[in-house]
Amino acid sequence: MKRLLALFLLLLSLALNAESIASDPLVEARLKSLSQELRCLVCQNQTLADSTAPLAEDLRREIRELIAKGMTDEEITNYLVARYGDFVRYRPPFKSQTALLWLGPTVMLIIGFVVLWVTLRRRNKTLPNDYEVADEI
Amino acid sequence: MKTQLKYLIPFVIFLMLIGFFLKGLNLDPREVPSPLINKPAPMFEQPLLNDASKTFSSNSMLGQVWLLNVWASWCTACRDEHPLLMAMSQQIDVPIVGIDYKDTNPEALDVLSKLGNPYSAVATDVEGRVGIDYGVYGVPETYLIDKEGVIRYKQIGPITVAALQEKIIPMIKGLK
Amino acid sequence: MIPEIGHFSLILALVLAIAQSTFSFKGASSNQPVFMSAGLSAARGQFFFVSIAFISLGYAFYSSDFSVLYVASNSNFNLPIQYKLAAIWGGHEGSMLLWTATLSLWTMAVTIFSQHLPAQFRARLIGTMGLITVGFLIFILFSSNPFERLIPAALEGRSLNPLLQDPGMVFHPPVLYMGYVGFSVAFAFAIAALLGGELNPEWARWTRTWTTIAWIFLTVGIAFGSKWAYYELGWGGWWFWDAVENASFMPWLVGTALIHSLAVTEKRDAFKMWTVLLAIFAFSLSLLGTFLVRSGVLTSVHAFASDPTRGLFILAFLAIVIGGALILFAIRAPKVGLGGKFGVVSRESFLLANNVVMVVACGVVMLGTLYPLFLDALGMGKISVGPPYFNTVFVPVMAPAFFLMGLAIFSRWKNTELPSLISRLKWAFIISVVTAIVTPAVMGQWKPMVSLGLLMAFWIITTAMVSLYDYMVAGSGNLILRVIRLPRAYQGMILAHLGVAVFIVGVTLVGGYGLEQDLRMSPGEKVKVDQFTFQFDGVTQTAGPNYMAVRGHFTVSKSQGAPIILEPEKRSYQEDSMPMTEAAIETGLMKDLYVSLGEPLNSEAWAVRIYIKPFVQWIWFGCFMMAGGGILALFDPRYRRKNKKALG
Numbered sequence: 029m030k031r032l033l034a035l036f037l038l039l040l041s042l043a044l045n046a047e048s049i050a051s052d053p054l055v056e057a058r059l060k061s062l063s064q065e066l067r068c069l070v071c072q073n074q075t076l077a078d079s080t081a082p083l084a085e086d087l088r089r090e091i092r093e094l095i096a097k098g099m100t101d102e103e104i105t106n107y108l109v110a111r112y113g114d115f116v117r118y119r120p121p122f123k124s125q126t127a128l129l130w131l132g133p134t135v136m137l138i139i140g141f142v143v144l145w146v147t148l149r150r151r152n153k154t155l156p157n158d159y160e161v162a163d164e165i
Numbered sequence: 166m167k168t169q170l171k172y173l174i175p176f177v178i179f180l181m182l183i184g185f186f187l188k189g190l191n192l193d194p195r196e197v198p199s200p201l202i203n204k205p206a207p208m209f210e211q212p213l214l215n216d217a218s219k220t221f222s223s224n225s226m227l228g229q230v231w232l233l234n235v236w237a238s239w240c241t242a243c244r245d246e247h248p249l250l251m252a253m254s255q256q257i258d259v260p261i262v263g264i265d266y267k268d269t270n271p272e273a274l275d276v277l278s279k280l281g282n283p284y285s286a287v288a289t290d291v292e293g294r295v296g297i298d299y300g301v302y303g304v305p306e307t308y309l310i311d312k313e314g315v316i317r318y319k320q321i322g323p324i325t326v327a328a329l330q331e332k333i334i335p336m337i338k339g340l341k
Numbered sequence: 342m343i344p345e346i347g348h349f350s351l352i353l354a355l356v357l358a359i360a361q362s363t364f365s366f367k368g369a370s371s372n373q374p375v376f377m378s379a380g381l382s383a384a385r386g387q388f389f390f391v392s393i394a395f396i397s398l399g400y401a402f403y404s405s406d407f408s409v410l411y412v413a414s415n416s417n418f419n420l421p422i423q424y425k426l427a428a429i430w431g432g433h434e435g436s437m438l439l440w441t442a443t444l445s446l447w448t449m450a451v452t453i454f455s456q457h458l459p460a461q462f463r464a465r466l467i468g469t470m471g472l473i474t475v476g477f478l479i480f481i482l483f484s485s486n487p488f489e490r491l492i493p494a495a496l497e498g499r500s501l502n503p504l505l506q507d508p509g510m511v512f513h514p515p516v517l518y519m520g521y522v523g524f525s526v527a528f529a530f531a532i533a534a535l536l537g538g539e540l541n542p543e544w545a546r547w548t549r550t551w552t553t554i555a556w557i558f559l560t561v562g563i564a565f566g567s568k569w570a571y572y573e574l575g576w577g578g579w580w581f582w583d584a585v586e587n588a589s590f591m592p593w594l595v596g597t598a599l600i601h602s603l604a605v606t607e608k609r610d611a612f613k614m615w616t617v618l619l620a621i622f623a624f625s626l627s628l629l630g631t632f633l634v635r636s637g638v639l640t641s642v643h644a645f646a647s648d649p650t651r652g653l654f655i656l657a658f659l660a661i662v663i664g665g666a667l668i669l670f671a672i673r674a675p676k677v678g679l680g681g682k683f684g685v686v687s688r689e690s691f692l693l694a695n696n697v698v699m700v701v702a703c704g705v706v707m708l709g710t711l712y713p714l715f716l717d718a719l720g721m722g723k724i725s726v727g728p729p730y731f732n733t734v735f736v737p738v739m740a741p742a743f744f745l746m747g748l749a750i751f752s753r754w755k756n757t758e759l760p761s762l763i764s765r766l767k768w769a770f771i772i773s774v775v776t777a778i779v780t781p782a783v784m785g786q787w788k789p790m791v792s793l794g795l796l797m798a799f800w801i802i803t804t805a806m807v808s809l810y811d812y813m814v815a816g817s818g819n820l821i822l823r824v825i826r827l828p829r830a831y832q833g834m835i836l837a838h839l840g841v842a843v844f845i846v847g848v849t850l851v852g853g854y855g856l857e858q859d860l861r862m863s864p865g866e867k868v869k870v871d872q873f874t875f876q877f878d879g880v881t882q883t884a885g886p887n888y889m890a891v892r893g894h895f896t897v898s899k900s901q902g903a904p905i906i907l908e909p910e911k912r913s914y915q916e917d918s919m920p921m922t923e924a925a926i927e928t929g930l931m932k933d934l935y936v937s938l939g940e941p942l943n944s945e946a947w948a949v950r951i952y953i954k955p956f957v958q959w960i961w962f963g964c965f966m967m968a969g970g971g972i973l974a975l976f977d978p979r980y981r982r983k984n985k986k987a988l989g
Binding site: 109 | 197198199200201267292293294296297298299300302303
C-alpha cells in the first residue's frame with residue numbers, strides 16, 4: 029500500500045512539472061535569439077521576443093514553423109524582410125545606405141584620437157617648457 | 166583664415182542636423198513602406214466569410230484590376246474607413262475583396278449586415294497567415310493589384326479621401 | 342478660478358523673463374548696477390510666478406478639476422493621490438511646465454549662489470537663463486497651455502496612462518529634468534564667458550560645481566528610469582536603446598566629458614574652447630532630447646502625444662539658441678589662448694582622452710538614433726536601428742575609456758613617465774587578468790564576453806585600490822583617518838570610478854548568466870530554474886483603487902531557507918482595455934528572481950515568464966555610486982575656499 033502511494037505520488041509529481049511553451053527547447057532557443065534581433069511591427073519599440081502583441085505571437089508561431097521546416101536563421105530573416113522590409117531588422121544589414129552607420133563609430137574614434145594626439149603634440153611644442161611635476165592629487 | 170573656419174565646424178554640422186529634422190517633421194516614422202510594391206501579390210485561397218464551405222482564390226482575380234482590403238470587426242479604424250469603402254463600391258468600377266483578419270465570422274457578418282457590405286467577396290484569415298504573407302501590421306490596409314496580379318499600391322491605415330483621389334483613382338485609371 | 346491664476350502667472354512670468362534678460366544684458370553691456378539688479382529681481386519674480394503656475398496645476402489635479410482639459414485627459418476621481426501628483430507631468434503640457442519650473446528653480450539657485458561672481462558676468466549669466474526661459478514660456482503659452490479650459494467640464498477624467506501609474510514615475514521625471522535642465526546653467530556660464538571673455542581657471546571652478554550637481558541628478562534620474570523599465574515593462578530588460586532613453590543618455594555622456602574637461606581647464610587653464618563647446622553641447626543635447634521626444638520624429642515605447650507644429654516650434658527655438666551659441670563660439674574661439682603646458686602623457690591628457698571616448702560614444706548613440714531619420718529624409722528607405730546594433734558598436738567604443746580610467750587614476754598632473762606608470766600598474770594588470778579569467782569559470786560557465794567585461798571592471802577596481810594604497814602609505818594616523826583626510830575630490834573620483842566598475846559587473850553578469858523561461862503553467866505545477874523551484878499556486882482576483890487585477894501566486898523554494906512568495910499581477914485599468922503586466926521581483930545582492938504573468942492560455946493554465954537575473958541590482962547601485970562620487974567631490978573645500986576668497 030505504501031509503495032503504491034509512493035508510486036502514485038511519484039507519478040503525480042511527474043505530471044505536475046510545468047512544461048515549456050515550446051515542444052522543443054532547441055527550437056525555442058533559436059526562436060529567442062532570432063526574435064531578439066527583430067522588431068515588433070505593431071508596438072514598434074519592442075523586439076519580437078519581448079512583445080505580447082497578437083501579430084508578434086503570430087510571427088513567433090510562423091518562425092517556429094519555419095525552423096521546423098529546416099530553414100536557416102538567414103533564410104527566416106529574409107522571409108520576413110521580403111514581407112516587411114528592412115524595417116523588421118533591429119540590426120540593419122550592411123549595405124551602401126548603412127555603410128556610414130556601421131563604419132561611423134570606428135571612424136569617429138580614430139579621428140578623435142588622431143586630433144587629440146596632434147593637438148597635444150602641437151601645443152606642447154608651441155608652449156615654453158615650464159613644468160616640474162606637481163604633487164597635486 | 167583656415168584656423169578661423171575650423172571653429173565653424175560645429176555650427177555647420179548643426180545646420181545639417183536642423184535640415185534633417187525639418188524634413189523629418191513631415192515624415193511618419195511609424196509607416197513601414199511595403200517591399201511588396203511592384204511584386205506579384207502572394208497567392209492565397211481562403212474560406213469565404215458567408216459560406217465557409219467555399220473558398221476564395223486570389224488567382225480568380227487575374228485579368229482584372231482589384232482592391233484587397235484587410236479589415237476586422239474588432240478594428241475601430243476600419244469602422245471609420247467603412248463609409249468610404251461603401252461609397253467606393255458604388256462609384257469605382259473595380260471589385261473590392263475583403264480579408265477578414267483574425268476575426269470570428271459571426272461578429273464580422275454582424276458588422277457587414279449593420280453597416281452594409283462594400284465587398285464583392287470576403288475571405289477569412291482567422292490565423293493571420295495571409296496577413297503575414299502580405300506584410301500586414303496594422304489593419305486596415307488596402308492593396309491595389311493589377312491585371313497581372315502585381316501589387317501597385319499599398320495604403321496603410323484607413324483610406325483617406327485625399328489618398329483615394331490623388332493616388333488610388335488615377336492609378337486605377339492608368340492600370341485599366 | 343485657480344487655473345486662471347495659473348495661466349495669468351505664466352503670462353506674468355513671461356513678462357518678467359523678458360525683463361530678466363533685457364535688463365541683465367543691458368546692465369552688463371553698459372555696466373550699470375541698477376539694470377543688473379533689476380534683472381536679478383525680475384529673475385526671482387519669474388521664479389515666483391512660475392511656481393504659482395505649477396502649484397495651480399497641482400491644485401487642479403488635487404481637486405480633480407475636470408473643467409481643465411489637461412486634467413481631464415490625464416486624471417480621474419479614482420486615481421490615487423500620488424499619481425495625481427505624477428499626472429502633473431504625465432502628459433505633454435504638464436511636462437513642459439515641469440521643464441520650465443525646473444529651469445526657474447535653477448535660475449533662482451543661480452541668483453542666490455552667484456554673489457561672489459563679478460557683477461557683469463553674473464548679469465550675463467542670468468540674462469542667458471532668462472532667454473531660455475522666455476522661449477519655453479512662449480512655447481507653453483502659445484502651443485501647450487496646460488490651463489486650457491474644457492467647456493462644458495467633463496464629469497470624469499480619462500486617467501493617466503497606466504504605465505505611468507507607478508511610484509517610480511513620481512520621482513523619475515523631476516529628477517531627470519533637474520539633470521537635463523541643470524545643464525542650462527553650464528550653458529549660461531559658457532555663453533556669459535564667451536560674451537565677456539572671463540575664460541579662466543576661476544570660471545572653470547564656478548562652472549564645475551553647477552555641472553556636477555546637474556550631472557548627479559541626471560545620473561540618478563536615468564538610473565530611476567532604467568529601474569522603472571526593468572520592473573514595469575515586464576520583460577526584465579534594463580536598457581532598450583529606445584529613442585527617449587538615448588535622448589537622456591546623450592547629455593549624460595557629454596556632461597561626463599564636460600566634468601573631466603573642466604578639471605583640465607581648472608588646473609591648467611587649457612582646452613578652454615573645448616570645454617566651452619562641451620558646455621554648449623551638453624545643454625544642446627538636452628534640448629535636442631526634448632525635441633526628439635516631443636515632436637514625434639522618432640517612434641518610442643514611451644507613448645507621448647506628439648504634434649508636428651509643436652515640433653516645429655521647438656526646432657526653431659533649438660536653431661536660435663544652439664545656432665546662436667555656436668556662432669558666438671566660432672567668433673570668440675580664435676582669440677582664446679592656449680593656457681599652461683602639460684606633457685603628452687599626463688593626467689590632463691588622460692582626461693582629454695576620456696573626452697574623446699565620451700564624445701564619440703555620444704556620437705555613436707546619436708548616429709544610431711537618428712540614422713533611420715536620415716535615410717527616411719533622403720528617401721533611401723526605412724530601417725530600424727535597435728539594441729543589437731548598439732550593443733555591437735557601443736561596447737568596443739567604451740572599452741578604451743575603461744582602460745584609460747585605470748591609467749588616469751594613477752597618472753600625475755602635468756607629466757607622467759610612461760615606464761614608471763607601466764611598472765607601477767604591472768601587478769594591478771596581472772591581478773585583474775587572472776581574476777577575470779578565473780571568475781567566470783567559478784560562476785559555472787566560462788564565457789569570453791563575461792571575462793572581458795570582468796577584466797575591465799577588475800582593472801578599474803585594482804588600479805583604484807593601488808592608488809588608494811599609495812596615498813594611505815604616505816599619510817599618517819590610523820587607516821580610516823588617512824582615507825578620510827584625502828581630498829574630497831579624490832575620494833569622489835575613486836567612488837565614482839568604482840561605481841563604473843560595479844555597473845560593469847552588473848551588466849556583464851546579467852547579460853552572461855541571466856536565465857529566462859517561457860512556460861505554460863497550471864495551478865499546482867512546478868518548474869526548476871537554476872537551483873530554485875517555482876510552484877504556481879493559481880490565481881486570485883483582486884481590486885486596486887482604480888483597477889481590477891488577476892494575481893498569480895508563486896512559491897519559490899530552494900534546497901534550504903524559507904520559501905519566497907511571489908505575486909505578479911495582470912491589471913486592467915477600467916479606462917484602458919490593455920492589461921498591464923506587474924512583475925513580481927525578489928531582489929537580492931547576488932540575483933533577482935523575476936516572475937511575470939502572460940496571457941491565460943485556457944481556463945486554468947497561464948503563460949508565465951520566469952527570469953533569474955544575477956547581479957542586476959549592481960547596475961543601479963553602480964549608478965548611485967557614481968552619483969555619490971559626484972556628491973563627495975562637491976564637498977571638496979577647494980571650491981568653497983576659493984569662492985570665499987573671490988567674495989572678499
